[in-house]
Amino acid sequence: MTRARYTQVSLDSTSCYHCICRCVRRxxxxxxxxxxxxxxxxxxQWVVDRLSVLAEVFAIDLCAYAVMSNHYHLVLRINQQKALSWSDREEAERWMQLFSGPLIVKRWLKGxxxxxxxxxxxxxxxxxRERLYDMGWFMKCLNEYLARRANEEDCCKGRFWESRYKCQALLDEKAVLQCMAYVDLNPVRADMAGSPITRLSSSVQKPSAKVMRTIS
Known part of the structure; x- marks a missing residue:
C-alpha cells in the first residue's frame, strides 16, 4: 500500500531524500x-532552469539530479535552519518570486x-515559511510548471506525470553518497552518454553551479 508523502519525510531521522517522477503512459x-x-x-533545459530557480527560492539544497527521457531523479537536502534564519520580509519576497501573493501581504511589505x-x-x-522547506511544495512547483509547459506545447490537456513523485529517505552519509553516484551514472547505464560529464542534464556537469556536493 502506498503511503502519503508527508509520512515518508521526517527531519528528525534525515534531511536527505531521493525523489523520482515519471511521465504518464511512457x-x-x-x-x-x-x-x-x-x-x-x-x-x-526546462527542467534544469526550473531547478535552478527553485533552489534559489526554497531552503532545499539540490545535491544531485539527472533528467532522463521519461523521468528524472533528484537528491534533495531539506535545510530547515536556513529557512528559520530568514526574516519575515525575506521569506515573503522569496515566496512571491513564484506566486503573486495576496494584496494584504503586498501592503504589509510596503509598510x-x-x-x-x-x-x-x-x-x-x-x-x-513552512512551505519553503517543504519538499512537497518544492516538487509541486517543479512538476506543475513542467506539466503545464509540456501540455501547452503538445496542445493537449490532462495528466503529464504518472503520479506525484516517489520518495526514498537517505538515512546516513553513505546512503546519500551512493545515491548521488547512482543518479549521476544513470545516463551512462541507459546508454544515453558515454560518461557522466558528457550529459548536459545531470548535476555532475555543473561543479561550479549551486549544487550541494557535500552532506555537512
Whole structure:
C-alpha cells in the first residue's frame, strides 16, 4: 500500500531524500521519440532552469539530479535552519518570486498595512515559511510548471506525470553518497552518454553551479 508523502519525510531521522517522477503512459519528458520522430530534447533545459530557480527560492539544497527521457531523479537536502534564519520580509519576497501573493501581504511589505492587516499578513507569511522547506511544495512547483509547459506545447490537456513523485529517505552519509553516484551514472547505464560529464542534464556537469556536493 502506498503511503502519503508527508509520512515518508521526517527531519528528525534525515534531511536527505531521493525523489523520482515519471511521465504518464511512457510519454516523453525529453529525448527523441523514434516512432513519431518528434524531438523533445529542448525540454531538458526546462527542467534544469526550473531547478535552478527553485533552489534559489526554497531552503532545499539540490545535491544531485539527472533528467532522463521519461523521468528524472533528484537528491534533495531539506535545510530547515536556513529557512528559520530568514526574516519575515525575506521569506515573503522569496515566496512571491513564484506566486503573486495576496494584496494584504503586498501592503504589509510596503509598510501600508494597519495593525489588524499586519497580523493577518504575518500569519500568512508564517505559513509560507513552512512551505519553503517543504519538499512537497518544492516538487509541486517543479512538476506543475513542467506539466503545464509540456501540455501547452503538445496542445493537449490532462495528466503529464504518472503520479506525484516517489520518495526514498537517505538515512546516513553513505546512503546519500551512493545515491548521488547512482543518479549521476544513470545516463551512462541507459546508454544515453558515454560518461557522466558528457550529459548536459545531470548535476555532475555543473561543479561550479549551486549544487550541494557535500552532506555537512
Amino acid at each position: 510519454a516523453f519528458l525529453c529525448g527523441k521519440d523514434h516512432y513519431s520522430g518528434q524531438d523533445y530534447e529542448h525540454r531538458r 501600508e498595512a494597519e495593525d489588524a492587516e499586519s497580523l493577518k499578513a504575518e500569519e500568512i507569511v508564517f505559513q509560507w
